[in-house]
Amino acid sequence: MDEDTVICRCEDLTLKDIREAINQGCTSMEEIKRATRCGMGPCQGRTCLPLVAAELARATGKKADEILPCTVRPPLMPLKLGTIAGVDDG
Amino acid sequence: MVKGAEVVIIGGGIIGSSIAYYLAKEGCEDVVILEREYPSWGATGRCGAGIRQQWGTEMNCRLAKGSVDLFKDLSAELDYDIEFAQGGYLVLATSQTQLEQYRRNVSLQNSLGIPSKIVTPQEAKEIVPILRTDGLPGAAYCPTDGHANPFKTNLAYLRAAQRLGVSFYKFTEAKGIEMKGGRVRGVLTSQGRIETARVVNAAGGYSAQIGKMAGLEIPTYSERHQIMVTEPLDHLFDPMVISFTSGLYCQQVPPGSILMGMGDPDEPHSHDLSSSWQFLQKMAREALKILPILRDIRVVRQWAGLYNKTPDAQPILGQAEKLEGFYMAVGFSGHGFMIAPMVSLILARLLMGREPPISVERLSLERFERGELVIEPSVVG
Numbered sequence A: 001m002d003e004d005t006v007i008c009r010c011e012d013l014t015l016k017d018i019r020e021a022i023n024q025g026c027t028s029m030e031e032i033k034r035a036t037r038c039g040m041g042p043c044q045g046r047t048c049l050p051l052v053a054a055e056l057a058r059a060t061g062k063k064a065d066e067i068l069p070c071t072v073r074p075p076l077m078p079l080k081l082g083t084i085a086g087v088d089d090g
Numbered sequence B: 001m002v003k004g005a006e007v008v009i010i011g012g013g014i015i016g017s018s019i020a021y022y023l024a025k026e027g028c029e030d031v032v033i034l035e036r037e038y039p040s041w042g043a044t045g046r047c048g049a050g051i052r053q054q055w056g057t058e059m060n061c062r063l064a065k066g067s068v069d070l071f072k073d074l075s076a077e078l079d080y081d082i083e084f085a086q087g088g089y090l091v092l093a094t095s096q097t098q099l100e101q102y103r104r105n106v107s108l109q110n111s112l113g114i115p116s117k118i119v120t121p122q123e124a125k126e127i128v129p130i131l132r133t134d135g136l137p138g139a140a141y142c143p144t145d146g147h148a149n150p151f152k153t154n155l156a157y158l159r160a161a162q163r164l165g166v167s168f169y170k171f172t173e174a175k176g177i178e179m180k181g182g183r184v185r186g187v188l189t190s191q192g193r194i195e196t197a198r199v200v201n202a203a204g205g206y207s208a209q210i211g212k213m214a215g216l217e218i219p220t221y222s223e224r225h226q227i228m229v230t231e232p233l234d235h236l237f238d239p240m241v242i243s244f245t246s247g248l249y250c251q252q253v254p255p256g257s258i259l260m261g262m263g264d265p266d267e268p269h270s271h272d273l274s275s276s277w278q279f280l281q282k283m284a285r286e287a288l289k290i291l292p293i294l295r296d297i298r299v300v301r302q303w304a305g306l307y308n309k310t311p312d313a314q315p316i317l318g319q320a321e322k323l324e325g326f327y328m329a330v331g332f333s334g335h336g337f338m339i340a341p342m343v344s345l346i347l348a349r350l351l352m353g354r355e356p357p358i359s360v361e362r363l364s365l366e367r368f369e370r371g372e373l374v375i376e377p378s379v380v381g
């Protein structure tokens, strides 16, 4: 992959940005997320995080399944404020 | 891992990292930071990162104004863009009585050089065009309040401290504090022992646990606070909008998303970090009361963090009277990000035995025993 390849479309991050975060000392997915905002956009990391995990595995010499994923944050699908506010308390 | 250090700091959030930086800048580079997880794992990485100078006590006004003065030049000083922006804070009033309180706060703030003012509902609407002003008696506004990126501010201080010689150990837990004759002798960690005469408790939500390691009762407790963020939108408004009545705060942050949070008066003391549907619903309802135009905007993520609170909602700063070498910067009660620069500069000076820029004797641990609480009327969340 080229360094200018866009990894995270929501936050406009390239492979170079991810490598920079790793070079600055990030060794886990949660650290990369906080340093770059990768995975914090509307898609919540559906596209980018697997790519970042692969890059982190390569850089740290770990196996892909040794890289811990980020905590999954609700809601699992984007929800409108009006919908949330309107739901009956039950 | 190193065998000894002049100062060991427990906690690598905004407070621990900035104390380390100011210590190194003051000439003490033999400093170790211990962080059980990684930078911004704690409240720092979960906070609203709003920076407000509109306070009701002189102490908080001075700490906040002093911090804004430092925030302004921080990106250049630390050689790292922390995305500091001064979009202001609009503090909504819900009654005439509250507006009167704001008038008194504003005159205190103005006397200390903070350019806040009372605004009419019309003026509030010019500042936040999407604000619903029906029934709003007025608001307070300060244009030099603002916001910064909390992850970047944390990393900026940490990296600058490391460049000056500070050692940072992540995934390393402080497990015990060795005391002898009322003095700090060392810190036991998950990676070994570090000999030191001075330790700084900057452990955020775990401050009371660190106190216990030294045999000290610190009257802090933790409480879950939830927050959420929407999809990014075109630019709608600059300031953080808050209400002391509902406890709501809401701001459009740089990617364009709208961040909003709100406390729950019934939240129990705990270290719970889970997210709840109840919060989402209450938050959406409160937000739509003041910003009804956001009805069709989607929430993409919610999370939770810990407020570390004290009985008077003010931090505990400085050395414990009875334990030589045990320093604290804890109990920020939901406003530790905005005052971090000044607080940490003060702590660094105290650790060096130098005169701090602002006296914080009134924020000592012993104020609780003496019953000298510092009551602040303007706390949110």
Ligand SMILES: Cc1cc2nc3c(=O)[nH]c(=O)nc-3n(C[C@H](O)[C@H](O)[C@H](O)COP(=O)(O)OP(=O)(O)OC[C@H]3O[C@@H](n4cnc5c(N)ncnc54)[C@H](O)[C@@H]3O)c2cc1C
Pocket: B010, B011, B012, B013, B014, B015, B016, B034, B035, B036, B037, B038, B039, B040, B041, B042, B043, B044, B045, B046, B047, B048, B049, B050, B051, B172, B173, B174, B175, B202, B203, B204, B205, B206, B225, B226, B227, B261, B304, B305, B306, B307, B329, B330, B332, B333, B334, B335, B336, B337, B338, B339
């Ligand atoms: C939802 C929410 C919104 C907020 N909004 C704002 C706001 O708008 N403006 C504002 O000014 N403040 C806000 N705050 C408050 C602010 O986040 C905190 O006051 C501030 O981040 C405290 O920083 P800290 O470094 O003391 O704590 P933390 O960031 O919690 O750092 C403490 C660190 O200590 C580590 N630690 C704990 N125990 C140990 C141990 N035994 N060994 C090693 N390490 C340990 C933890 O892992 C943690 O990383 C908010 C807080 C929350 C939760």
